[in-house]
Structures are given as structure tokens and as C-alpha cells.
Amino acid sequence: MTLPAGWTETTLGDLGNWQGGGTPSKLNRAFWTNGTVPWVSPKDMKRTLIDSAEDYITEAAISGSATNLVQEGSVLLVTRSGILQHSLPVAINIVPVAINQDLKALTPKAGILSPFVGYTLQARGPQILREFGKAGTTVDSIEFERLKSSAFALPPTSEQRLIVQKLDTLTAHLARVRTELDRIAVLADQLRSAALSTARAQLVASVVSITDLAISTFDGPFGSNLKSADYVPSGIRVIRLENIGRLKFIADKRSFISTQKYEALTKHTLKPGDILFSSFVDRHVRVCQFPAEFDGPAINKADCFTIRPNTAVCDARFVTYMLASPQTYDAMKAKVHGATRPRIGLSQLRGYELPLPDLEVQARIADQLDVVFADADRLEAEAARARALLNRLEAAVLAKGCCGELIPQDPDDEPASVLLERIMRQQGEERDKSRRLRKNNSAKEQPMTSKSSSARDKLLEDSQNWPTEGLKYEEVATRIALPHDELRDALFELLSEHEPKVRQVFDKASKQMMLQRIAA
Incomplete structure (x- = not known):
């Protein structure tokens, strides 16, 4: 497709920082008791703005498990769930949240608006499911790495903002119309009940x-x-x-x-x-x-x-x-x-x-109720048709908004290509600054090998007391007072040694990886 003036093409993966999540061990009560951080999973992705979840975890769960804290204003995307058979849930978190392994989160770079990315993913939902969906034995999933490499049409920041404002207004109006259409089914049911109740109440006959x-x-x-x-x-x-x-x-x-x-x-x-x-x-x-x-x-x-x-x-x-x-x-x-x-x-x-009553009266009442019920059925059918048209209208509005056809382009806007160049330049400067800081502080810092070695020794010593069947990573983490990163680095070091004393095995019963001490 030909991009509108000022737009540029990048990839979904280059829009910002993508991260996944995980499930903290349910065996560790410290991860779940009195949790304050919403832990979002596909069952929470029924709305477009996320400010809560069915489950909450503690800060200890974030530091001690595979889940991550996602900063507010990120784009949440379901990548593994049965719901992917027919729809692609997308939402934006308006509070910091953690996510499970079935979601991915994008924290966009400065100048790239989360609502615009969210609307674009919604508009592309059917195409994403067709091109990147993968059927599984139990649930469907998205081939995420391929999706990240797919093209993304990016407008200037000011145009993103105008598109989002326009789409917010239009989708809010469509939501109100959808609510009114949903009421028709309730009203039709009330009509049926009232007709039945009245017909029954007016009967004068032996029982x-x-x-x-x-x-x-x-x-x-x-x-x-x-x-x-x-x-x-x-x-x-x-x-x-x-x-x-x-x-x-x-x-x-x-x-x-x-x-x-x-x-x-x-x-x-x-x-x-x-x-x-x-x-x-x-x-x-x-x-x-x-x-x-x-x-x-x-x-x-x-x-x-x-x-x-x-x-x-x-x-x-x-x-x-x-x-x-x-x-x-x-x-x-x-x-x-x-x-x-x-x-x-x-x-x-x-x-x-x-x-x-006698048969003639019964037939007359049944005929009258047939008419009422036919009218109620017709109302419901018309509402269903209108809702289907509304869904198609919403899809068309999103598509137009996300390809530059909803509002005119402003030639005075900073082109999106300049935005991307500035982002890349800033990232390069930040990397250079980080390298200089590490170099200047290297003499003051304890060597990494020493810290890792200390963590390694603690882990190796504790492994002598592990049960024969081994432990899950989360269970090891609760036994050793080490930061998550240090414990992970020490574990990788032990697993990578020429003659390792610790190994990973897959436990078929629990369907999880277990860490085992190798007998001498």
C-alpha cells in the first residue's frame, strides 16, 4: 500500500520494548497473599482499558518469578488462548500490571502513542490471526516473532494523536448504540413475559x-x-x-x-x-x-x-x-x-x-400470543442484523483510521521517519553513555565472576539437600536468599560447566522442568 504523506514503514518489533510474562509459583504463598499488583491473563482481556484483574500478586512474585512489571500505558496483546480462534484481544493498561505467559506487552518509544498502536492491532486483528495464527492441540497461539517482524505503518506523532481522538469519539458513539441494541433483546423478553402473564391472568376457567x-x-x-x-x-x-x-x-x-x-x-x-x-x-x-x-x-x-x-x-x-x-x-x-x-x-x-377454557378460546389465545411472539422475534432479529452492521462499520472505521484515510494529513507535521531517526539516535547515545559509566565504574565494582562465584557456591551447597526428584526453579528461589538475576546467572553457570553437578530434567507428571543435583 502507498503510505500517506509523512508516514513511514517500520516493524511492530521496532515500536518499543516488548516483554512477556509468567506465572509465579502457586506453592509460594508470599507471591499471592495480599497481592497488590494486578496479574493480567487472557480472562481479563475483555475490555480495552485494564485497571484491575481477577488475580493479584506481590512485589516478591515479580522479583522472584518469570513475570514482569509492565509500566502503565503499555499495549497488552493475547498471544496464546482459545479465544484466538475468533478474535485478537488488545488492551492498554492504565495502571502498572504483571502479565502471564499468554500475553505480550509493548511499551512504546517516545513519540509512538499506545492508543494508536492498540487501534491498529485491533484493525489488523483478522489479518493477524490469518497470517500469524497457529492452531494447537489445546489452545491457539500467535507466531509472535514473525508478527514482530511484520510491517507497521507509522504516522507523525501529531497525526497519531488526532487519529486516536477521532477513533475514541467514533468508537464511544458505536458503543452507546451497541448498548441500546442490546437492550432490545431484554425488552423483547419483557414483552413476551407480559403477554404470557396477561393472557394467563385473564383466564376464567376451571383448572x-x-x-x-x-x-x-x-x-x-x-x-x-x-x-x-x-x-x-x-x-x-x-x-x-x-x-x-x-x-x-x-x-x-x-x-x-x-x-x-x-x-x-x-x-x-x-x-x-x-x-x-x-x-x-x-x-x-x-x-x-x-x-x-x-x-x-x-x-x-x-x-x-x-x-x-x-x-x-x-x-x-x-x-x-x-x-x-x-x-x-x-x-x-x-x-x-x-x-x-x-x-x-x-x-x-x-x-x-x-x-x-374450551378449545375455541384456547386456540384464539394461542393465535394472539403467536402474533406477539412473532413481533418480539422480529425485533430481536432486526437488532441482531443492526449489531452485525455495527461491527462491520467499526472494523471499517478502524481500518480507515489506521491507514490515514480518516483525517487529512498536515504537511507541517514532523515526518514519522524523522521521529524514528531521532529515537534511534537517542538509543545510540544512551548505549554509549551506559558503556562509559560501566568503564568508569569498573574499578570500583566487584568483579562479576566473584559475585557469580559466590552465588554459585550458595546454590551448589544448597543442592546437596535437594530431594532426589529435584525442585522447580520457584522452589529453589524460596530456599536461597539471592536476587533473581544473581540466582539465574549462578544456575546458568552450574548448568554450563564441563562436568555439571546440577541438571534440568522434564517431569512428565507435573509437565514442568525440574532442577536436580547430579549424584557424585
């Missing part, structure tokens, strides 16, 4: 139990009659709890048994028009009709209660609607048992009573 209005009621096979080992990739459908929605049959979640197994369970065969009722009652009653257009035979599973209505006395649609009403929910909620998975029994459902 009839579920048993009296049904030809039969039955549960699915349970226990040894249908085990996990009985399921196969294809065959006869088994309708499970996840297929029962609130007045909606969820067909895309599929489970099967073999034809041979089905022959032993035919008494559980479902028929079109059967009413499926979930025994688990949580936020609302989940009940729906088994669809007439269902392809092939199917059975219900345990806790998927089935009511086969007697169409001579009741309209199946009417009964389904009344079972979904708030009044039924209140009655069932009072009957539930089980603290973690609140459920009712089949006998309680059989004994539940509904007001049952």
Missing part, C-alpha cells in the same frame, strides 16, 4: 392437571439405560436439555444413539406436537413443542419431561404458552429441590394445574 389433559407424560431413560458410551456420531437423535429453549426448540445441538440401542428405548420415542419440559427451573421455565418437521425418529433424555397432549381437550400451543408463563415459573420455583441444579420431579409436573 385441570397436566395428567388430565395429556394422553401420557414420561421422562427419558436414565442411569444405566442410557450411558455416555451409548452415544455415536450419527443415528437416532436424542433430545437433551440443551435442545429445550424458552418456547423454542434448539435443533442445532445434536446427539445420537445407534439403531440397535434405540430398539431397546422405543417407548421414549417422541411425536410431533409433544410438549418438552425441562426439569431444571432457574431464570425461567424452559418449555417448547417438538417440531412437526423433524427428520426421523428421536427419543428424549432423562430430565427432558414429555407431555403428549390430548388434542380432544386441549390445544398444544395454548398449554405450552401457559407452562411458559410467569405464573407457572413462580409455582415451579416454589417446588424445586437441589441447591446447585434446581429441578422439579415428573410427579410435580403431572400434578400441576392450569385453567383450561
Whole structure:
């Protein structure tokens, strides 16, 4: 692509200092008890500004483990997580944080704005996943070194600032619209509940139990009659709890048994028009009709209660609607048992009573509710379409902003190439200054070999008391009072000796590297 005036091309790796993280040992309570430093992992990357985390660690954990302290205003990027199958989380920390091994952090150089880099990574997210994503056996990851070498279009600092201001305004507006669209689903659900409650409250009729209005009621096979080992990739459908929605049959979640197994369970065969009722009652009653257009035979599973209505006395649609009403929910909620998975029994459902007017009135009420529910479904569908358009609009706005098409270029801006040259010059001057300081202070400093040797001796002496199976690095660090860098240098020295007395081995049970003393 042709860069706008004043822009220059660099690499993602040259934007600043990249660093990774790690997980402090959970065995060391000093690393976690009363922690004050947010320890960010992928589960915290659900927002674009990070000021807290689910877990906190201590300063001792930072100095004594593989994690690092990331200064505020850095760009955080998830590089290893299952979420990379569909999205690339990017955020900016507004307080100092530590990160785990699944994240990378960029602290940009002066003149390179974190929000601009963050927006650019968001805009490039799909492309990054396509070009640098790597599928793993358990989680996906990013080939980070390749990503760091990829090209990055950098505008002048003043233009970065204007782009960020523009994108902040536009994305904030889109977020408000998205919030309003999300409310439509809540309002549609409230509309359905109000219609059901009103229809139920206005009924004036004698009550009839579920048993009296049904030809039969039955549960699915349970226990040894249908085990996990009985399921196969294809065959006869088994309708499970996840297929029962609130007045909606969820067909895309599929489970099967073999034809041979089905022959032993035919008494559980479902028929079109059967009413499926979930025994688990949580936020609302989940009940729906088994669809007439269902392809092939199917059975219900345990806790998927089935009511086969007697169409001579009741309209199946009417009964389904009344079972979904708030009044039924209140009655069932009072009957539930089980603290973690609140459920009712089949006998309680059989004994539940509904007001049952004549068939003509039932059909009229069901027709009216059909109209209300169709309107609510249409509202939700339109909101979903609008949200999809909003997502595409946001992606387009980010792309335009990060390639120079959102605001005009100012010819008076300092070109980004000059910015990079100045950064490189400053870095060279800092390196030269550091070399001079080391040279001037060399006579005053204790030789590195002496310090390392002292640390080496402490480590070697302690290794004589290690257990045969060895210790993890974090466990060694808690035994020896040495700064992290000194301990690490001493360990590398011992491991690199011509006849080493310490070695690293991989423990298959814990799936971790262990340090072992080599027997004399």
C-alpha cells in the first residue's frame, strides 16, 4: 500500500520494548497473599482499558518469578488462548500490571502513542490471526516473532494523536448504540413475559392437571439405560436439555444413539406436537413443542419431561404458552429441590394445574400470543442484523483510521521517519553513555565472576539437600536468599560447566522442568 504523506514503514518489533510474562509459583504463598499488583491473563482481556484483574500478586512474585512489571500505558496483546480462534484481544493498561505467559506487552518509544498502536492491532486483528495464527492441540497461539517482524505503518506523532481522538469519539458513539441494541433483546423478553402473564391472568376457567389433559407424560431413560458410551456420531437423535429453549426448540445441538440401542428405548420415542419440559427451573421455565418437521425418529433424555397432549381437550400451543408463563415459573420455583441444579420431579409436573377454557378460546389465545411472539422475534432479529452492521462499520472505521484515510494529513507535521531517526539516535547515545559509566565504574565494582562465584557456591551447597526428584526453579528461589538475576546467572553457570553437578530434567507428571543435583 502507498503510505500517506509523512508516514513511514517500520516493524511492530521496532515500536518499543516488548516483554512477556509468567506465572509465579502457586506453592509460594508470599507471591499471592495480599497481592497488590494486578496479574493480567487472557480472562481479563475483555475490555480495552485494564485497571484491575481477577488475580493479584506481590512485589516478591515479580522479583522472584518469570513475570514482569509492565509500566502503565503499555499495549497488552493475547498471544496464546482459545479465544484466538475468533478474535485478537488488545488492551492498554492504565495502571502498572504483571502479565502471564499468554500475553505480550509493548511499551512504546517516545513519540509512538499506545492508543494508536492498540487501534491498529485491533484493525489488523483478522489479518493477524490469518497470517500469524497457529492452531494447537489445546489452545491457539500467535507466531509472535514473525508478527514482530511484520510491517507497521507509522504516522507523525501529531497525526497519531488526532487519529486516536477521532477513533475514541467514533468508537464511544458505536458503543452507546451497541448498548441500546442490546437492550432490545431484554425488552423483547419483557414483552413476551407480559403477554404470557396477561393472557394467563385473564383466564376464567376451571383448572385441570397436566395428567388430565395429556394422553401420557414420561421422562427419558436414565442411569444405566442410557450411558455416555451409548452415544455415536450419527443415528437416532436424542433430545437433551440443551435442545429445550424458552418456547423454542434448539435443533442445532445434536446427539445420537445407534439403531440397535434405540430398539431397546422405543417407548421414549417422541411425536410431533409433544410438549418438552425441562426439569431444571432457574431464570425461567424452559418449555417448547417438538417440531412437526423433524427428520426421523428421536427419543428424549432423562430430565427432558414429555407431555403428549390430548388434542380432544386441549390445544398444544395454548398449554405450552401457559407452562411458559410467569405464573407457572413462580409455582415451579416454589417446588424445586437441589441447591446447585434446581429441578422439579415428573410427579410435580403431572400434578400441576392450569385453567383450561374450551378449545375455541384456547386456540384464539394461542393465535394472539403467536402474533406477539412473532413481533418480539422480529425485533430481536432486526437488532441482531443492526449489531452485525455495527461491527462491520467499526472494523471499517478502524481500518480507515489506521491507514490515514480518516483525517487529512498536515504537511507541517514532523515526518514519522524523522521521529524514528531521532529515537534511534537517542538509543545510540544512551548505549554509549551506559558503556562509559560501566568503564568508569569498573574499578570500583566487584568483579562479576566473584559475585557469580559466590552465588554459585550458595546454590551448589544448597543442592546437596535437594530431594532426589529435584525442585522447580520457584522452589529453589524460596530456599536461597539471592536476587533473581544473581540466582539465574549462578544456575546458568552450574548448568554450563564441563562436568555439571546440577541438571534440568522434564517431569512428565507435573509437565514442568525440574532442577536436580547430579549424584557424585
